[in-house]
Amino acid sequence: MSKDVLVINERVQGENPDLTFELIGKAKEIAGILGGSVGVVVIGDLSGTEAFGAADRIYTVEHDALTSGYSSQVWEEAVLAVVESVQPKLILFGTGTIGIDLAGSIAKRVGGPIASYVIDLAVEGDDVVATSQLYGGKLLAESVLEGDTVVASVIAGSFPSEAGKSGGSPEVVSVSAPSSLGSLSLIPGSVKEPDKTGVDITTSDLLVSVGRGVGSQANIEMLQELADAFKVPLSASRPVIDQGWLPKPHQVGKSGKKVKPKVYLAFGISGAPEHLEGMRSSEMIIACNTDPKAPIFEVAHYGTTLDLFDLVPEILEKLEA
Amino acid sequence: MKVRRIEKGGALKIVVGMRQLADLVEELEVADSGVDIDRDFVKFVSNEWDEAALEEALLIKEAVGGEVVVIALDEPDVDQTLYSAIAKGADRAVKIVGVEEGWTPTRLRAQLLSKWLKSEGDWDAFLTGVQAADDLDGQLAGLIGATLGVPHAAVVSKAEPEGSSLRITQELGGGTLSESVATGKVVLGIQAGRQAPRYAPITRIRQAMSTSTIETFDAQEIDLGPGPKVRKIYPPQSKGQATMLDGDPVEVAEKIVELIRAKGLVR
Ligand SMILES: Cc1cc2nc3c(=O)[nH]c(=O)nc-3n(C[C@H](O)[C@H](O)[C@H](O)COP(=O)(O)OP(=O)(O)OC[C@H]3O[C@@H](n4cnc5c(N)ncnc54)[C@H](O)[C@@H]3O)c2cc1C
Numbered sequence: 001m002s003k004d005v006l007v008i009n010e011r012v013q014g015e016n017p018d019l020t021f022e023l024i025g026k027a028k029e030i031a032g033i034l035g036g037s038v039g040v041v042v043i044g045d046l047s048g049t050e051a052f053g054a055a056d057r058i059y060t061v062e063h064d065a066l067t068s069g070y071s072s073q074v075w076e077e078a079v080l081a082v083v084e085s086v087q088p089k090l091i092l093f094g095t096g097t098i099g100i101d102l103a104g105s106i107a108k109r110v111g112g113p114i115a116s117y118v119i120d121l122a123v124e125g126d127d128v129v130a131t132s133q134l135y136g137g138k139l140l141a142e143s144v145l146e147g148d149t150v151v152a153s154v155i156a157g158s159f160p161s162e163a164g165k166s167g168g169s170p171e172v173v174s175v176s177a178p179s180s181l182g183s184l185s186l187i188p189g190s191v192k193e194p195d196k197t198g199v200d201i202t203t204s205d206l207l208v209s210v211g212r213g214v215g216s217q218a219n220i221e222m223l224q225e226l227a228d229a230f231k232v233p234l235s236a237s238r239p240v241i242d243q244g245w246l247p248k249p250h251q252v253g254k255s256g257k258k259v260k261p262k263v264y265l266a267f268g269i270s271g272a273p274e275h276l277e278g279m280r281s282s283e284m285i286i287a288c289n290t291d292p293k294a295p296i297f298e299v300a301h302y303g304t305t306l307d308l309f310d311l312v313p314e315i316l317e318k319l320e321a
Numbered sequence: 322m323k324v325r326r327i328e329k330g331g332a333l334k335i336v337v338g339m340r341q342l343a344d345l346v347e348e349l350e351v352a353d354s355g356v357d358i359d360r361d362f363v364k365f366v367s368n369e370w371d372e373a374a375l376e377e378a379l380l381i382k383e384a385v386g387g388e389v390v391v392i393a394l395d396e397p398d399v400d401q402t403l404y405s406a407i408a409k410g411a412d413r414a415v416k417i418v419g420v421e422e423g424w425t426p427t428r429l430r431a432q433l434l435s436k437w438l439k440s441e442g443d444w445d446a447f448l449t450g451v452q453a454a455d456d457l458d459g460q461l462a463g464l465i466g467a468t469l470g471v472p473h474a475a476v477v478s479k480a481e482p483e484g485s486s487l488r489i490t491q492e493l494g495g496g497t498l499s500e501s502v503a504t505g506k507v508v509l510g511i512q513a514g515r516q517a518p519r520y521a522p523i524t525r526i527r528q529a530m531s532t533s534t535i536e537t538f539d540a541q542e543i544d545l546g547p548g549p550k551v552r553k554i555y556p557p558q559s560k561g562q563a564t565m566l567d568g569d570p571v572e573v574a575e576k577i578v579e580l581i582r583a584k585g586l587v588r
Pocket of ligand 1: 270307
């Protein structure tokens with residue numbers, strides 16, 4: 001078993017996610033303590049690997065099945081091939097689709113423990129200690145990961161990405177493709193870029209944003225009026241979109257748009273990590289939520305626990321005055 | 322009970338794994354043990370993503386026929402969830418009994434459900450929620466897939482039948498979608514169904530309670546395998562970042578408009 005830290009780059013196409021650099025930065029710190037090195041696993045599209053200069057090694061797997069699209073089965077077999085060859089002490093996934101998809105199954109297959117929703121990592125003797133966010137950020141859990149190989153799936157925004165961006169010229173190691181890639185039952189197909197039509201919430205200096213606390217589609221009307229009064233678009237959390245109350249382009253967050261307005265007004269949004277990922281770097285966040293313990297207040301600059309149905313009409317009144 | 326074998330071409334037997342979870346709207350307190358939440362006073366509700374998985378399974382059944390079986394571990398108020406699944410259109414409900422109360426690790430869920438799936442044998446797809454807010458030791462779909470040696474996919478927003486296969490759409494983040502085709506048994510972690518979960522009127526749930534029975538399956542001895550050793554659970558140290566705006570709605574509205582005006586975003 002090695003003392004190496006392996007970072008899985010969650011990229012099927014497009015740019016390398018910032019999260020990979022966050023993970024590389026943390027991996028360097030941990031590998032430094034353990035006395036191991038840092039490897040980045042790059043699967044599929046091998047362009048853009050020069051960005052990983054901060055790592056010691058880049059591991060690639062090449063196979064026809066990896067040239068286009070994404071299938072968890074294909075990625076799992078490829079990642080496992082690298083893991084088996086490197087035998088790392090720690091494997092870092094981001095809690096993105098690929099992390100949610102593969103971190104657990106890889107841990108199961110290597111027989112090591114996994115911690116999900118990790119926001120901090122430390123080393124204690126031979127063990128890795130993980131701090132995780134549970135219950136949508138309402139509680140934290142500190143757990144010890146013991147074993148030759150342990151796995152952590154890290155929430156975006158937990159570590160600075162700068163430390164993972166420094167230059168260098170890592171060795172590129174090509175790991176031979178596992179034969180399992182020849183017999184697939186989950187066949188990769190096409191990848192579709194996001195729909196660019198509809199409202200653009202990313203360019204507005206002010207956003208009025210609505211969450212599930214609004215309760216019903218009919219109640220959205222009041223928030224729409226507020227957005228109209230400010231002459232800005234109405235944005236929303238994911239459940240509002242999944243309920244069909246607003247179309248997808250309005251969604252803020254991990255699986256929606258990243259926004260950075262001067263002011264983000266959040267009504268009835270709890271502040272789950274996946275939502276925060278899309279808006280936490282707004283210049284000023286003002287949150288209205290009846291639950292004083294809602295995690296949104298951890299990132300908000302100003303807050304109120306008033307009922308949105310009492311507050312919104314008064315803001316409208318003020319604007320009309 | 323004899324299992325009806327589905328012979329109709331294209332018909333699929335879908336199993337939906339559901340579970341109860343502390344209602345996140347409630348105040349969650351840490352138990353005296355320091356390593357779990359206090360379960361005595363919290364309300365338990367069905368995991369929202371499992372409801373999306375059930376909806377997707379019902380849509381598949383409506384399209385090609387077949388059977389939807391819901392299965393859950395015996396947890397507080399789980400009968401309500403299972404009967405309401407039947408009221409929405411599930412054909413059978415199974416409860417795994419004999420599990421210790423408390424915080425059930427996901428890998429224990431995965432192994433118990435895998436035992437049942439193995440004994441049942443003739444299912445085509447297992448659908449469950451993409452995640453649950455307490456699944457510290459990994460998400461269920463991947464763990465079941467790895468336990469059974471069946472391919473899996475998570476963050477799925479569509480599972481559409483196509484002949485005897487399922488065309489699967491996964492969200493890769495930021496709105497990018499990826500498609501793959503499952504030609505055999507598959508395990509899916511559902512992020513959202515093609516439509517919002519349907520509603521089961523209380524009369525239908527009552528009817529389900531009086532006309533159907535929940536089958537039971539005995540939990541078996543399990544080798545749990547390595548997992549995170551939880552040292553403590555605690556509320557996040559409030560960074561006290563948010564300045565709370567005091568006053569009645571009129572006063573707070575005034576302060577908010579003032580803050581926005583100071584940024585030059587309103588006259
Ligand atoms: C892979 C993945 C990707 C995801 N991507 C995204 C994403 O891109 N964007 C996203 O938003 N989520 C995303 N999620 C979902 C995320 O986990 C949360 O479920 C979601 O953000 C919760 O939305 P919410 O805050 O509107 O609802 P809830 O968490 O239900 O919060 C509603 C809030 O409203 C408050 N409230 C209720 N009534 C009132 C009232 N009258 N006045 C004021 N406040 C009130 C409540 O106190 C509560 O805090 C994703 C999840 C997964 C697994």
